[in-house]
Amino acid sequence: MKGNEAFAEAAIRCGCRYYFGYPITPQNELTEYMSRELHKAGGAFVQAESELAAVNMAYGGAVAGGRVLISSSSPGIALMQEGFSFLASTELPLVILNVSRGGPGVGSIQPGQADYYQATRGGGNGDYHLIVYAPSSIQEAVDMMEKAFSVADEYRNPVMILADGMLGQMMEPVILPEPLKAVDIDDISKAKPWALTGTKEARPHNVIKSLYLKPELLENNLRKLKEKYDKAKEALVEYSKSNLEDADVVFVAYGSTARIVEEAIEILEKDGIKAGLIRPVTLWPFPYAAFDEIDPETKLLISVELSQGQMIDDVKIGSKGRYPVTLSGRTGGILITPSEVAQDAKKALEVIK
Structure with missing residues (x-):
């Protein structure tokens, strides 16, 4: 399979049911594949009007407890950085696929690895981290997809798979994972009790926010995030x-x-x-x-x-x-x-x- 199409199919098989994106080379085949195939699995594909819109749609899908994928390439990912900061602040799971290209600016459509700082240091504001995986083959990226979704859910944090234009555009033999059953919409509140699913079950209201007007409350939240990041440093290194x-x-x-x-x-x-x-x-x-x-x-x-x-x-x-x-x-x-x-x-x- 071509890399981008394999990435998309793997995400669907791993239970992704919500994809928000905006076309940009060299990852367009992924968006096209999702537009054709995601609805067949009962999912929702939305082509947003911009990368800014796409990341905020993904924020909404994550708030509601969905298993969400978003993808783009280098300058598009740059536009999404504010959203990543919000997602990390509010502890929301999201899988991000960056099929990176040359830069800075618009740069080129050929492969590049100059998004390393952007991925590992973060282009958004504040003390936060993305968990970042870097596959070296299409097969590894496919195998990584379920791990990325599981880690995003476990750590309630955005996870980026940093591929590059070569992996997205090349073709290799690939063994696809067996499809996982997606979480039914009626079971989201059990799987993710923090999600905003309404209070039909007579549970207390959930609140998801990144605004802390009292400094001590923000500091307490940042300490909690740091504990999570310290745990990741011990448990996730590969x-x-x-x-x-x-x-x-x-x-x-x-x-x-x-x-x-x-x-x-x-x-x-x-x-x-x-x-x-x-x-x-x-x-x-x-x-x-x-x-x-x-x-x-x-x-x-x-x-x-x-x-x-x-x-x-x-x-x-x-x-x-x-x-x-x-x-x-x-x-x-x-x-x-x-x-x-x-x-x-x-x-x-x-x-x-």
């Missing part, structure tokens, strides 16, 4: 690793770029250079502990990104000053090649000799 034991150089890469690095490692191995890889699966929380598994004799860490260098800051935090850290990357929608990554590693190793 990463994969390879060849860290005696590596001369260790690459750090996420998403589709990690697959390019795997081939670069094979090139270096032929030249007698041992290379390892840390692939963060969660970008927030970031797997800093993975860096404690690197061989103390490793000479260099290289952050490989389709950006001018954003994840590199987290790589430096994880390295704790134990290793030199450098960047290998391309921008403008140009994919870096395995040979370029290998050459960058050789040049950097020569410099530190």
Whole structure:
């Protein structure tokens, strides 16, 4: 399946019944697929008049207890940041799919990874976090979908799947999950007792708000959110690793770029250079502990990104000053090649000799 269509089908099979979106390349196939298929599963598709409208419609769907998906690409996601801050503040679950492209501004329609700061640091106001997953294949993204919805529900927090234009547009074999039964509308108040479902059951009124006029009430709410984020840092970190034991150089890469690095490692191995890889699966929380598994004799860490260098800051935090850290990357929608990554590693190793 094409990536965008696989993402959409996986969401439907994972119980998503509400989708709000606005077309933007390179994720339009997802919106088109939802417009054709979601109603067949008893769901509701709405094409909003803008990204701002879409995120606020999603806010409304989440308030009512729905399993909601929203998707866009980089500049569209930028317009949704205020809504993400509101959703985090009011502790509402939402799954966000960002099929990222080049920027800043309108940028290009080719793949990019320059949304790392936006995803992991947040473009909205205040102390909040999105939980962020970064798949490296269409299959991993499909497998990640149910986890994203479950984590969003458990933590009552927005979850972003940060893909990129390459994953959205490429085609790969994929095994789709067995369909899950969506929560019936009459059972939402049992599954999500905090939701605004009316008080026909004679329950007390629920209140969902992000306005706290008394400073101490806002501070108490932020402390509660911090406790949740601290729990996420302990429970949700995911990463994969390879060849860290005696590596001369260790690459750090996420998403589709990690697959390019795997081939670069094979090139270096032929030249007698041992290379390892840390692939963060969660970008927030970031797997800093993975860096404690690197061989103390490793000479260099290289952050490989389709950006001018954003994840590199987290790589430096994880390295704790134990290793030199450098960047290998391309921008403008140009994919870096395995040979370029290998050459960058050789040049950097020569410099530190």
